[in-house]
Amino acid sequence: MSLVELVELFDEGFMQRALLAAIFTGLAAPAVGTYIVQRRLALMGDGIGHVAVTGVALGLLTGTSPTWTAVLVAILGAVLIELIRERGHTNGDVALALLFYGGLAGGLLLTGLAGQRGSALQQYLFGSIVSIAATDVLITMGLAAIVIAVCLGLAPQLFAVTQDQEFARVAGLNVRAYNLAVAVLAAVSVTVAMRTVGLLLVSALMVVPVATSQQLTKSFKTTLLAAMLLGTAASVGGLVISAFASYHATVQPGPTIVLLSIAGFAITWPLGVWMRHRARLRAPFLPVPPSGHDVTDHTHAHGPDCGHLAVPHGDHVDYVHDGHRHAPHEEHYDEH
Amino acid sequence: MPIDPIVLTDAAVAIGGRPVLRGVDLTVHDGEFVALMGANGSGKSTLVKALTGLLPLLQGNLRLFGTPFDDFSDWRRIGFVPQRQGATSGVPASVWEVVASGRLTRRRLLRPLSRADRTAIADALEVVGLSDRTNDGVARLSGGQQQRVLIARALAGEPELFFLDEPMAGVDLPSQLAVAEALAKLKASGATIVLVAHELGPLAGLVDRAVAMRDGRIAYDGAPLADHEVHAPWLGEPHTHHHHQPARGNDHVPWGSPRSEQRP
Numbered sequence: 190m191s192l193v194e195l196v197e198l199f200d201e202g203f204m205q206r207a208l209l210a211a212i213f214t215g216l217a218a219p220a221v222g223t224y225i226v227q228r229r230l231a232l233m234g235d236g237i238g239h240v241a242v243t244g245v246a247l248g249l250l251t252g253t254s255p256t257w258t259a260v261l262v263a264i265l266g267a268v269l270i271e272l273i274r275e276r277g278h279t280n281g282d283v284a285l286a287l288l289f290y291g292g293l294a295g296g297l298l299l300t301g302l303a304g305q306r307g308s309a310l311q312q313y314l315f316g317s318i319v320s321i322a323a324t325d326v327l328i329t330m331g332l333a334a335i336v337i338a339v340c341l342g343l344a345p346q347l348f349a350v351t352q353d354q355e356f357a358r359v360a361g362l363n364v365r366a367y368n369l370a371v372a373v374l375a376a377v378s379v380t381v382a383m384r385t386v387g388l389l390l391v392s393a394l395m396v397v398p399v400a401t402s403q404q405l406t407k408s409f410k411t412t413l414l415a416a417m418l419l420g421t422a423a424s425v426g427g428l429v430i431s432a433f434a435s436y437h438a439t440v441q442p443g444p445t446i447v448l449l450s451i452a453g454f455a456i457t458w459p460l461g462v463w464m465r466h467r468a469r470l471r472a473p474f475l476p477v478p479p480s481g482h483d484v485t486d487h488t489h490a491h492g493p494d495c496g497h498l499a500v501p502h503g504d505h506v507d508y509v510h511d512g513h514r515h516a517p518h519e520e521h522y523d524e525h
Numbered sequence: 526m527p528i529d530p531i532v533l534t535d536a537a538v539a540i541g542g543r544p545v546l547r548g549v550d551l552t553v554h555d556g557e558f559v560a561l562m563g564a565n566g567s568g569k570s571t572l573v574k575a576l577t578g579l580l581p582l583l584q585g586n587l588r589l590f591g592t593p594f595d596d597f598s599d600w601r602r603i604g605f606v607p608q609r610q611g612a613t614s615g616v617p618a619s620v621w622e623v624v625a626s627g628r629l630t631r632r633r634l635l636r637p638l639s640r641a642d643r644t645a646i647a648d649a650l651e652v653v654g655l656s657d658r659t660n661d662g663v664a665r666l667s668g669g670q671q672q673r674v675l676i677a678r679a680l681a682g683e684p685e686l687f688f689l690d691e692p693m694a695g696v697d698l699p700s701q702l703a704v705a706e707a708l709a710k711l712k713a714s715g716a717t718i719v720l721v722a723h724e725l726g727p728l729a730g731l732v733d734r735a736v737a738m739r740d741g742r743i744a745y746d747g748a749p750l751a752d753h754e755v756h757a758p759w760l761g762e763p764h765t766h767h768h769h770q771p772a773r774g775n776d777h778v779p780w781g782s783p784r785s786e787q788r789p
Contacts, residue, residue, distance in 0.1 A: 223616055226615045226616055227614050227615045227616040228614075228615060229614070229615045231615075342635055343634070343635075345625070345626065345629060345632065346629065346634070348618070348622065348626060349626040349629050351614070351615075352614045352618060352623070352626065353607065353614075353626075355579055355605070355607045356605055356607055356626075356675075356678070357626075357629075358577075358578070358579060359577045359578070359579065359600065359603060359605035359688075360600055360605075360626075360627070360629050360630045360682070361598065361600030361601075361630055362629065399616065403616055403617050406617050406662075407617055407619055407660065407661060407662035407665075408617060408618060408619035408621075408622055408660070408662070409616055409617065409618040409619070409622050410622065412616050412617055413616075468665055472665065472667075475667075475697055475698075475699060476699055477698065477699070
């Protein structure tokens with residue numbers, strides 16, 4: 190297939206709608222995801238996703254828009270998860286598991302009651318970005334814009350609360366309100382991403398871009414922005430790849446997007462490991478003066494180009510040489 | 526006569542239904558440097574949590590700067606340095622970002638940082654001696670440096686009343702000296718400081734008054750104690766030399782009980 194054919198493909202209305210949905214989902218999901226990962230709740234998106242299945246089924250059963258019932262039930266589920274977590278019981282993860290399975294089983298049961306086959310549910314479970322209707326695109330864009338605006342606008346407060354709750358409380362922030370806000374934002378972005386990657390894969394788009402970006406970043410702000418960029422690249426890239434490949438085989442956009450995202454992580458992870466290792470070796474030694482004066486008898490001249498690792502130590506530099514720390518002193522080297 | 530920043534009367538605090546503090550009276554005067562001392566489990570961290578409102582009073586009365594605690598909202602006057610569980614979290618954060626979050630007590634919603642905010646953040650980093658690490662990730666710092674970041678975060682809000690929970694626990698010597706220097710500057714500026722400590726180390730010279738806890742009550746309140754006196758038999762603690770143990774903080778709760786309120 191040629192590039193021309195691809196350009197023609199994106200002239201189609203359904204492809205343009207899919208592209209818009211992919212861009213907004215790719216931006217919104219990792220934005221919330223960053224705060225969720227910050228709070229070490231990486232699996233929260235999965236919990237909400239499972240609960241949202243019941244919401245979708247409720248929509249199918251009552252004949253209302255599954256998107257709105259999913260938003261509603263997902264928000265209820267997210268608030269419930271947050272309240273269970275806040276109670277801080279040691280079996281909080283068991284309660285989460287109950288919600289996971291209850292949500293999924295309830296959804297399947299209700300779908301059956303609605304007289305629908307599993308296939309009706311399938312487009313929500315695994316995504317169906319190319320069959321997304323115009324109104325759904327508008328809803329997706331609107332909700333995603335709200336999520337992005339809140340995540341960026343309240344970034345200082347959300348950062349403080351997710352980073353250190355005790356400190357945030359003594360700083361006068363309403364920690365519970367902000368925690369609930371993150372839960373609601375997560376629920377909304379789960380339903381936003383529902384049509385793109387599907388409820389069962391939603392969490393990947395929230396968590397994997399964050400995991401990828403934090404391999405290489407040092408600050409929260411760059412992690413957040415890079416994750417949003419990576420999320421968009423993955424969702425748009427996955428859509429394009431699956432469109433390319435669909436001429437030869439059945440390639441669904443949802444799993445392609447998630448796998449592309451994971452591929453990004455697989456590439457950056459070794460780089461991150463290497464960078465952290467390097468930084469650890471180069472971390473300055475404590476500026477405590479050595480207890481004695483221990484002169485080495487070796488003749489090698491250390492310098493900027495000698496190839497030995499130079500590590501700051503107080504007011505001078507130690508060279509790491511075969512597991513020893515050599516510090517230049519007058520005409521010789523001291524063992525530090 | 527300035528208002529006493531802390532007036533606590535007849536306080537009782539329970540954690541998970543278990544009484545921890547009973548009958549605690551404590552008044553801290555303006556500009557005082559008070560060290561809360563005592564053995565592990567004596568209730569000194571719990572007392573600081575009660576004074577900052579992190580734990581509710583079961584009984585008794587707390588006034589901060591003359592205002593009953595329930596009506597108190599002037600959080601910018603208070604700086605808090607929690608017991609360190611590491612300044613790190615799930616996502617990388619730079620030293621500057623963590624310190625900047627201390628400015629939230631003075632920032633309105635949706636407003637960018639003002640010049641005064643940036644100056645206060647830079648000054649706070651300067652005081653703890655980390656100006657050269659501004660853009661580094663917090664996770665890359667040593668435990669002692671992370672503790673200094675948390676102190677700078679509290680400093681950035683320019684508070685008048687400071688609470689520090691075990692700032693010297695597990696901190697390397699250079700950082701202990703940097704912390705002592707920062708607190709000396711703070712004391713010189715007239716701030717009131719309440720500090721939880723197991724041992725004072727280089728802070729000993731700064732302390733005006735020692736309050737020693739024993740089994741949830743105040744057992745001593747007066748002139749500064751030397752480290753070994755805190756463990757004196759009349760304070761109910763046989764002289765076992767404790768070394769700082771990292772990652773405690775729930776030592777008041779019996780093993781195996783739910784750790785409500787304690788989890789981050």
